[in-house]
Structures are given as C-alpha cells and as structure tokens.
Amino acid sequence: MKKYLALTLGVLTAIGGFVDIGDIVTNAEAGARFGLGLTWVVVLGVIGICAYAEMSGRIVAATGRPVYDVIRERLGPRAALFNLIASFIVTLLTLAAQIGGVAVAIQLASGIPHVVWVAPVAIGLWILMWRVKFEKIERILGLAGLTIAVFAVSIWWLDPDWSALSGQVMSITPPPGEPVPTYLYYAVTLFAAAMTPYEVFFFSSGGVEERWTVKQLGIQRANVLIGFPLGGLLSLGIAAAAAVAILPLGMEVETLGQVVLPIGLAFGLAGMIVVLFGFFTVMVGAAFETAMSCGYMLAQYFGWQWGKRKQPKRAARFHAVVAGSVLLAFLIVQTGVDPVMITEVSLIGSAVALPLTYLPVLIVANDRQYLGDHVNGRFGNAVGLVTLLVVLIAAVAAIPLMIATGMGA
Amino acid sequence: MGTGTRSRLHRLAAVFALALSLAACSSLAASTGTKEDQLTAVTHSQVQTARLAAEAGLEDPPAPAVTLTVVLDDARTELVGTQEDLAKLPGDHEDLAGLVEDAIALVDRTATAIEDGDRPALREALRQAEALATALEDRSEKL
Amino acid sequence: MSWIEWHGRDRIDLGTQMLDRQITAPEAVHVGKVDDLELHFREDGALEVTALLVGASALCRRMPSPARGLLRLAMRLTGGPHPERRIGLAHVVDVKSDVEVTAEAGESATSPTERQLRKFVSRIPGAGREGS
Numbered sequence: 001m002k003k004y005l006a007l008t009l010g011v012l013t014a015i016g017g018f019v020d021i022g023d024i025v026t027n028a029e030a031g032a033r034f035g036l037g038l039t040w041v042v043v044l045g046v047i048g049i050c051a052y053a054e055m056s057g058r059i060v061a062a063t064g065r066p067v068y069d070v071i072r073e074r075l076g077p078r079a080a081l082f083n084l085i086a087s088f089i090v091t092l093l094t095l096a097a098q099i100g101g102v103a104v105a106i107q108l109a110s111g112i113p114h115v116v117w118v119a120p121v122a123i124g125l126w127i128l129m130w131r132v133k134f135e136k137i138e139r140i141l142g143l144a145g146l147t148i149a150v151f152a153v154s155i156w157w158l159d160p161d162w163s164a165l166s167g168q169v170m171s172i173t174p175p176p177g178e179p180v181p182t183y184l185y186y187a188v189t190l191f192a193a194a195m196t197p198y199e200v201f202f203f204s205s206g207g208v209e210e211r212w213t214v215k216q217l218g219i220q221r222a223n224v225l226i227g228f229p230l231g232g233l234l235s236l237g238i239a240a241a242a243a244v245a246i247l248p249l250g251m252e253v254e255t256l257g258q259v260v261l262p263i264g265l266a267f268g269l270a271g272m273i274v275v276l277f278g279f280f281t282v283m284v285g286a287a288f289e290t291a292m293s294c295g296y297m298l299a300q301y302f303g304w305q306w307g308k309r310k311q312p313k314r315a316a317r318f319h320a321v322v323a324g325s326v327l328l329a330f331l332i333v334q335t336g337v338d339p340v341m342i343t344e345v346s347l348i349g350s351a352v353a354l355p356l357t358y359l360p361v362l363i364v365a366n367d368r369q370y371l372g373d374h375v376n377g378r379f380g381n382a383v384g385l386v387t388l389l390v391v392l393i394a395a396v397a398a399i400p401l402m403i404a405t406g407m408g409a
Numbered sequence: 410m411g412t413g414t415r416s417r418l419h420r421l422a423a424v425f426a427l428a429l430s431l432a433a434c435s436s437l438a439a440s441t442g443t444k445e446d447q448l449t450a451v452t453h454s455q456v457q458t459a460r461l462a463a464e465a466g467l468e469d470p471p472a473p474a475v476t477l478t479v480v481l482d483d484a485r486t487e488l489v490g491t492q493e494d495l496a497k498l499p500g501d502h503e504d505l506a507g508l509v510e511d512a513i514a515l516v517d518r519t520a521t522a523i524e525d526g527d528r529p530a531l532r533e534a535l536r537q538a539e540a541l542a543t544a545l546e547d548r549s550e551k552l
Numbered sequence: 553m554s555w556i557e558w559h560g561r562d563r564i565d566l567g568t569q570m571l572d573r574q575i576t577a578p579e580a581v582h583v584g585k586v587d588d589l590e591l592h593f594r595e596d597g598a599l600e601v602t603a604l605l606v607g608a609s610a611l612c613r614r615m616p617s618p619a620r621g622l623l624r625l626a627m628r629l630t631g632g633p634h635p636e637r638r639i640g641l642a643h644v645v646d647v648k649s650d651v652e653v654t655a656e657a658g659e660s661a662t663s664p665t666e667r668q669l670r671k672f673v674s675r676i677p678g679a680g681r682e683g684s
Contacts, residue, residue: 072572111475251457257480264465264472272472303585313679316669
C-alpha cells in the first residue's frame with residue numbers, strides 16, 4: 001500500500017515537473033498553426049526527458065549526490081563554470097516567465113493588469129518556499145495541476161474532425177503552404193519546452209531532498225516512465241484543443257488569454273475557472289522548481305550547504321541565492337515585457353544550453369567509479385545518445401531559425 | 410584530428426549553414442508576403458479572437474466576462490498597433506485601414522455586449538465578426 | 553600517517569580524485585569544494601600535499617582570466633574577497649566520493665560570506681526551524 005502511495009505521489013511530482021508555461025505556450029501556438037502535426041516532437045522530447053531523468057535519478061540513488069554536484073568534478077572548474085553561467089541565465093529567464101505567467105493568470109481571473117500582480121506573486125512565491133515543506137509543495141501543486149487535463153477533455157465537446165486530427169498526429173512534415181523554417185522553429189521550441197534544463201537539476205536535487213536510495217530505484221523509474229509521459233499528454237491536450245478550436249479560424253495564438261478561449265467555448269464559466277486554476281498552480285509549481293534550481297546550481301558548484309532539509313539559517317547562501325533569483329526575475333517581469341515573449345526567449349536559450357545539461361549526465365551515468373553496477377545499460381545509452389544527437393541539432397539550429405523566421409512569425 | 414580534416418569540416422559546416430539560410434530565406438519570402446499582407450493577417454487574427462470570445466460569451470453559463478474582456482483588450486491593443494503601422498506604410502491602403510477600423514469597432518461592441526450580458530448584441534457581433542473575417546480573407550490569397 | 557597507505561589508498565590522483573571534490577564535515581555539513589591544494593617541497597625534493605584550500609580566492613588561481621575577473625567581481629559584490637581557508641591534511645578523516653574532514657576543520661573553514669549572511673538570515677522568522 002505504502003509503495004503505491006509513493007508511486008502516486010512521485011507520478012504527481014513528475015507531471016508537475018514536466019508542464020510549465022513553456023509547454024503551455026508552445027503547444028498552444030503549435031496547435032493553432034500546425035494542429036497536432038508536431039506531435040512527434042513532443043513524443044521525442046518525452047522520451048528524451050524520461051531517459052535523462054531516469055539516469056539522474058539513478059545517479060542520485062547510487063551516490064546520494066545530485067547531478068550538478070558531479071559536473072564540476074567531471075568537467076573541471078572552467079567548463080563547469082561556463083555551464084553554470086549559461087544554465088543559470090536560462091533558468092532565471094524561465095523563472096521570470098513562470099512568474100509573469102502566474103500574474104497573467106490572475107489578470108485573466110480578475111481583470112486587473114498583470115503588472116500589478118508581479119510583486120505579490122514574487123513575495124507569495126518566496127513565502128511558499130520559505131515556509132512550506134518540499135514534499136507538500138510538490139504534491140499539492142502536482143495534484144492541482146492535473147486540472148489542465150480540461151484541455152484534453154474539451155476536445156470531445158468541441159466536436160472535432162477526428163480523421164483530420166489523427167492524420168496530423170501521423171505526419172512528420174509541414175502542412176502544405178507552411179514554410180519549413182517556421183515549422184522547424186516551432187519544433188525546436190516544443191522540444192526545448194519538453195526538455196527544459198531545470199527539470200534535470202530540480203529532479204536530481206529533489207531526489208536528494210527526498211533521500212532516495214537504491215532500494216527505491218524501481219519506484220523512481222516507474223514515476224519517471226508514468227509521470228513524464230502523462231505530462232506530455234496534458235501538453236498535447238492543449239495543442240489538440242487549439243487544433244480543434246483555433247486552427248480552422250486561421251488565427252494565431254499570442255497571449256495566454258487566447259490559449260484558454262477553447263475551454264470557454266467548450267465549458268463556459270466552469271471551464272474557465274478550472275483552466276485558470278490549473279494554469280495558476282502549474283506555473284506556481286514551475287516557479288518553485290526554477291527558483292530552487294537557481295539555488296541548487298550555484299550551491300552545488302561551490303560546495304555550499306543547500307536544500308530545504310537543512311535548517312534555513314545553516315544554508316544562508318543557498319536561501320540568499322533563491323531569494324535573489326526571485327527578486328531578479330521579478331525585476332525582469334516588472335519592466336512590463338510580455339511574459340509570452342520572455343517564455344519564447346527562455347526556450348531558445350534552453351535549446352542552446354541543452355547539450356551542456358545533458359552531456360555531463362550521460363558521462364556520469366556511465367562512470368563505474370560513481371555508480372558501480374548501476375551504470376547505464378545498452379538500451380539506456382542508445383536512447384541517451386540518440387536524444388543527445390537531437391539535442392545537439394536543436395541547439396545548433398535554434399538561433400539561426402529564430403532569426404530566419406522572426407520568432408516564428 | 411588533423412588540421413586537414415578540421416578545415417574540411419569547417420568548410421562543410423559553412424556550406425551547410427549557407428544552404429540552410431538560403432533555403433530559409435527563399436521559402437520565407439515565398440510565404441510571408443508583403444507588409445500589407447502581414448498586417449491583414451494580424452487584423453484577421455484579432456477579428457477571429459473577438460469571434461471566439463463572442464462564442465464563449467454565448468455559452469450557458471457564459472465564460473466569465475472579466476476573462477473575455479482581458480482577451481478583447483489585448484486584441485484591441487494589437488489592432489491599434491496595426492493601425493499605426495499601416496499609417497506609416499508608404500502608399501495607399503485605405504481599403505485595409507477601413508477594415509482595421511471596423512475590427513476595432515467590432516472588438517469594442519463585443520466587449521460592451523459581454524459586459525452587459527446582452528445576448529442578442531453578442532449574436533450580432535458574432536455575425537459581423539464572421540463577415541469581417543471573410544472580407545479580410547478575400548483581400549489576401551494567403552489566408 | 554603512513555605515506556604508503558593513506559585512507560585505504562596507496563595512491564591518489566590529485567587531479568581527478570582530489571581537486572574539485574566536495575568537502576563534507578560530520579552530519580552531512582557541506583564545507584566547500586577542494587578549490588586548490590597547498591603543496592610543499594620536502595627536503596628530499598619531493599612534493600607533498602600539506603593542506604586543502606577552500607574558497608573562491610583559491611579557485612580564482614585556477615581560472616582563465618575572463619572567468620577570474622567574473623569571480624572577483626562576484627566576490628566583491630558579496631562583501632569579499634575573503635582569503636582562502638586552509639584544512640590541514642591531518643584533519644582529513646576519509647576520502648570517498650567526497651572528502652570528509654573533522655567537525656573543527658569544517659567549522660573553521662566556513663566561508664566569511666556565509667557567516668555574515670547567517671546573521672542576516674537568522675533574523676527572518678522561521679530561519680531556525682528544523683529543515684523540511
């Protein structure tokens with residue numbers, strides 16, 4: 001019984017760890033433009049994140065140490081510092097995007113402009129992180145975030161053309177009339193949203209916070225293999241709703257308000273309440289994860305005390321970095337930049353920084369010195385290498401595609 | 410890796426990048442069209458947004474007015490921006506300018522109808538949105 | 553200390569098994585990383601490791617110039633730069649995937665920045681509660 005409970009809770013954590021504003025925005029944009037035609041990218045991203053989350057979970061269980069802790073040992077202080085700076089900037093931008101997204105969700109529920117809500121959201125986030133237990137935050141927000149399944153459910157009410165939808169799912173080329181670079185640009189951002197670097201930092205540091213051991217490897221693996229694909233399905237639900245309600249109108253999605261319109265169409269008042277609640281919790285959860293990740297990275301590079309397990313005053317620098325990151329992210333959003341714009345920039349940054357995150361994980365997961373008998377098997381390495389190849393292509397193509405397409409216009 | 414192989418690799422990469430950017434530019438140029446076409450597309454997108462908002466407002470019970478008003482406000486901001494861009498564009502664009510103006514008026518009417526919970530007015534706005542969207546589609550081959 | 557066998561090892565690769573490892577004091581207290589090593593020429597001409605050096609100032613020496621400038625800037629912004637801390641080899645208790653040191657050595661190697669920040673952080677309500 002206890003085992004099943006641990007499984008359920010872990011699955012919730014994984015779902016919460018997958019879906020964030022990046023997935024929401026990219027899936028809605030791609031759905032409105034290409035229908036379900038980019039499903040293959042989400043599938044690829046889910047396979048990739050599963051493979052690497054499983055590896056980092058194994059590293060944690062076998063060594064009791066999070067991934068970033070080992071990166072400096074393996075890459076040396078210079079390469080690791082370069083990695084740290086790049087990952088930190090990207091994660092900070094991702095945090096800013098989530099905070100902005102939460103503020104917009106409140107705006108959609110209240111009608112009061114989002115810039116008014118940025119400060120309360122940032123302060124509330126800090127209090128949440130300071131006061132509430134790690135596991136409680138993860139599980140409650142993970143559970144509440146499931147409400148965005150309303151997108152997937154809405155499809156039945158929107159009376160779709162099922163054969164057109166299934167045709168899109170099977171396609172791996174741009175629909176006629178759509179330029180290839182634009183199609184690829186959306187593919188890269190979708191992929192980056194599925195594999196955002198903070199997911200690995202947070203997942204592995206969280207594993208240390210929750211004291212995983214080799215005994216729970218089976219449960220952990222199940223969490224990853226159930227939770228992340230479910231997260232992927234929830235994201236695809238957003239794409240599907242946009243494909244059914246928005247694509248036929250030939251309209252583009254540029255705001256979170258447009259993303260929720262299909263739900264208003266399907267379920268009216270009740271649907272809107274559910275979806276705005278879902279967005280709020282999903283993005284608060286992701287803001288928690290990204291803010292903690294900022295602290296984890298720095299603390300693990302320099303060897304500081306870190307984590308919510310430690311008495312807060314004993315991990316002063318860690319908590320200072322977490323609070324400082326929230327403050328910086330707050331300042332970015334408070335300038336009034338459109339949160340959707342911050343999201344897109346952070347995703348392009350993520351795409352470029354992806355190899356920096358995933359290559360070291362693959363190296364360490366093959367190191368007998370650290371993992372003993374728990375090193376990667378042949379299958380794990382095959383999936384890992386193929387994913388890494390895709391990651392490299394996405395990283396190289398990201399900026400040229402962004403420039404060539406004017407951010408997917 | 411020898412210097413020979415490396416420089417060959419560099420050359421290969423450069424050729425690849427060049428080919429990619431050429432392909433990108435040509436296929437984009439073929440698809441995105443003129444500035445006026447782009448502005449038409451933006452206007453069309455906002456009109457369709459208003460249409461969806463009107464439909465959501467006709468649900469029973471309707472989607473919350475605050476949310477729809479925020480969506481329509483964003484659409485209005487976008488349309489006003491389009492109007493300004495169009496004014497700066499050299500040449501005669503009176504046709505499109507008229508349609509953008511209609512779109513702004515439509516968004517305003519939809520917002521008022523939603524705030525008042527006026528279903529007949531909302532149904533009327535929906536019909537106008539559909540007509541305006543068709544008019545914009547007719548202007549541009551691409552839509 | 554026998555120099556044939558040290559903590560169960562007859563040889564240790566300083567580059568891969570010592571430098572940049574986590575230093576841990578009892579009760580999983582993270583002290584820092586092995587940022588540099590103090591080496592000493594013995595009379596017989598051999599080099600001997602005499603201490604682990606901890607702190608960004610020590611790390612700076614191993615960095616190329618742009619990164620060094622960045623680290624210095626970060627240290628200045630956080631009230632430094634503070635001198636590096638030294639953990640004598642006698643205080644090293646064990647060498648596993650991390651380097652374990654005695655509690656006193658861990659305490660004395662605590663970063664001055666951390667100490668200053670602790671004073672500030674402990675004034676926030678809830679700072680003293682047990683971890684969660």
